[in-house]
Amino acid sequence: MIIDFHTHLDESWIGNKLMPEQTFLDLMNRYEVEVACIFTLEGFYGNCSMHNDNLAERARRNPQRLVPFATVNPKLGDQAVNELERCLANPLFRGVKFHTWLQAIAPSMVKETMIKLLKCAAKHNVPVIFHDGTPPYATTFQIAALARWVPAAKIILGHSGLSDYIVAAGQLAGELDNLYLCLTGPKSGEIKFLADTAGVDKMVFGSDLGFSDWRMLPECIDYVLQSGLHPQSISKIFYSNAVDLLDLKRRPL
Amino acid sequence: MLIDSHAMLGKENHHSLEERELIRRMDLHKVDKAIVRPMGSELIVENKLGNNRVLANGSRLLALVSVNPWFGDSALDELKRCYDSGAVGLFLHPARQGFFPVEPIAIPVLELAFSFRWPVMFHTGTYIYSDLLAVGEVARAYPDQLIIAGFGGYADMWFELPDLFDEVENLYLDTSLLFSHNVISVISKIGSSRILFGSGEPRNNYAVHFEALKRHSLSKETISAIMGDNAKRIFNIK
Ligand SMILES: [Zn+2]
Numbered sequence: 384m385i386i387d388f389h390t391h392l393d394e395s396w397i398g399n400k401l402m403p404e405q406t407f408l409d410l411m412n413r414y415e416v417e418v419a420c421i422f423t424l425e426g427f428y429g430n431c432s433m434h435n436d437n438l439a440e441r442a443r444r445n446p447q448r449l450v451p452f453a454t455v456n457p458k459l460g461d462q463a464v465n466e467l468e469r470c471l472a473n474p475l476f477r478g479v480k481f482h483t484w485l486q487a488i489a490p491s492m493v494k495e496t497m498i499k500l501l502k503c504a505a506k507h508n509v510p511v512i513f514h515d516g517t518p519p520y521a522t523t524f525q526i527a528a529l530a531r532w533v534p535a536a537k538i539i540l541g542h543s544g545l546s547d548y549i550v551a552a553g554q555l556a557g558e559l560d561n562l563y564l565c566l567t568g569p570k571s572g573e574i575k576f577l578a579d580t581a582g583v584d585k586m587v588f589g590s591d592l593g594f595s596d597w598r599m600l601p602e603c604i605d606y607v608l609q610s611g612l613h614p615q616s617i618s619k620i621f622y623s624n625a626v627d628l629l630d631l632k633r634r635p636l
Numbered sequence: 637m638l639i640d641s642h643a644m645l646g647k648e649n650h651h652s653l654e655e656r657e658l659i660r661r662m663d664l665h666k667v668d669k670a671i672v673r674p675m676g677s678e679l680i681v682e683n684k685l686g687n688n689r690v691l692a693n694g695s696r697l698l699a700l701v702s703v704n705p706w707f708g709d710s711a712l713d714e715l716k717r718c719y720d721s722g723a724v725g726l727f728l729h730p731a732r733q734g735f736f737p738v739e740p741i742a743i744p745v746l747e748l749a750f751s752f753r754w755p756v757m758f759h760t761g762t763y764i765y766s767d768l769l770a771v772g773e774v775a776r777a778y779p780d781q782l783i784i785a786g787f788g789g790y791a792d793m794w795f796e797l798p799d800l801f802d803e804v805e806n807l808y809l810d811t812s813l814l815f816s817h818n819v820i821s822v823i824s825k826i827g828s829s830r831i832l833f834g835s836g837e838p839r840n841n842y843a844v845h846f847e848a849l850k851r852h853s854l855s856k857e858t859i860s861a862i863m864g865d866n867a868k869r870i871f872n873i874k
Contacts, residue, residue: 516791516792517763517791517792518763542791545791545792546761546762546790546791546813547761547762547763547791550649550650568791570813570836570839570840570841570844571839571840571841571844572650572651572836572837572838572839572840572841573650573839575650576649576650579650595815595817596815596816596817596820598815598816598817598848598851598852599815599817601847601848601851602815602816602844602847602848605843605844605847605848606841606844609841609843609844
């Protein structure tokens with residue numbers, strides 16, 4: 384059984400139609416994904432509230448399976464904080480997603496607002512996942528800095544360093560108690576390193592399902608299965624670490 | 637013949653692979669031959685050690701040797717030695733070896749490799765120094781030579797792949813780190829004649845690649861081109 388911590392469920396992206404909701408759910412069934420954390424894509428470019436409402440609507444139809452993460456535009460200052468408060472007041476939302484590359488802002492350029500947003504997430508006890516691994520707005524170091532700014536917030540590197548920042552991701556997640564790794568991107572030979580360096584308890588599974596071709600899901604599953612980790616570690620990555628991060632024992636879906 | 641066009645031997649950070657272990661993995665997955673290149677210090681500074689490591693392995697492992705272009709004349713001498721010892725191509729890692737693909741420092745090394753009729757594989761995907769499009773410029777500058785985009789620009793240059801390969805007809809794609817649908821996006825545009833299956837061992841993994849291949853319904857011809865025929869042709873494998 385799997386909890387997929389990194390997916391996108393949206394209508395379209397830059398003019399291209401994305402995977403329909405039913406196809407998304409069928410794929411979850413086929414690959415034994417019990418729960419998917421769903422993010423926007425189009426909402427990274429604007430009109431966050433509408434996209435947050437769309438995510439909530441999808442979750443309302445499948446509350447046991449789809450867990451929406453809210454996205455806000457940190458360039459809007461307190462307006463963004465208010466929008467995040469609005470979303471997190473809705474018990475369907477269980478996390479926050481930023482993509483500072485696509486949202487076109489380095490966290491340090493809006494530091495005051497970012498700190499308010501992370502404190503808001505911490506107050507609601509929900510994790511905050513970021514795209515990482517891409518300069519100049521979303522390097523793994525830039526995202527890890529956020530974990531230092533607000534130690535009470537749970538920050539997740541959405542791609543665990545993606546490709547060139549893998550070593551840094553392992554080191555930083557090992558060093559910072561509130562920094563976690565989502566395995567969307569690292570290959571089999573890197574996952575063992577991340578576990579050895581950051582600790583397997585810091586790792587959750589993610590596939591980017593819905594963003595592109597459906598085969599990303601089974602390929603990401605295979606990266607973990609072929610990593611050489613102990614089956615018990617693999618089941619933590621696929622499931623129980625995500626249960627803890629989402630606090631599902633205290634707040635079941 | 638099943639040929640892996642990109643595996644790595646030696647040690648670099650957490651990655652480590654010895655010849656015998658690679659052969660064991662090849663046997664397990666029925667891979668006939670692998671094109672192997674050095675990594676870590678043996679790729680960046682101790683080229684002779686790395687080249688000896690990849691040259692020493694008989695007929696199943698073929699050597700994609702490397703020299704750091706900043707070593708100047710001694711780099712050229714080392715390449716000549718590798719040619720005499722049976723290497724099949726040159727691997728360059730601009731980000732790790734510290735040069736920009738279009739800088740003049742790389743030209744003597746490139747032109748010597750081309751004089752041997754060797755394909756040249758560049759590491760691509762690391763922003764700035766290993767920019768996929770900069771390697772595309774090298775290919776445009778030498779239209780009669782074979783240039784391979786190692787790692788296919790992984791991670792986030794996938795959106796450049798189809799058009800770049802459509803425009804630059806002497807550029808080949810190494811699949812070793814890519815998600816399979818990104819490879820298919822290039823095949824859909826240019827066909828399969830310039831696609832090289834690479835495992836990326838020990839970073840990536842044969843089992844993941846072969847499972848991924850089964851999820852696509854590629855023709856027999858496409859599969860045999862990607863999985864061996866193209867490599868056989870460009871690396872001149874008997
Ligand atoms: Zn994503």
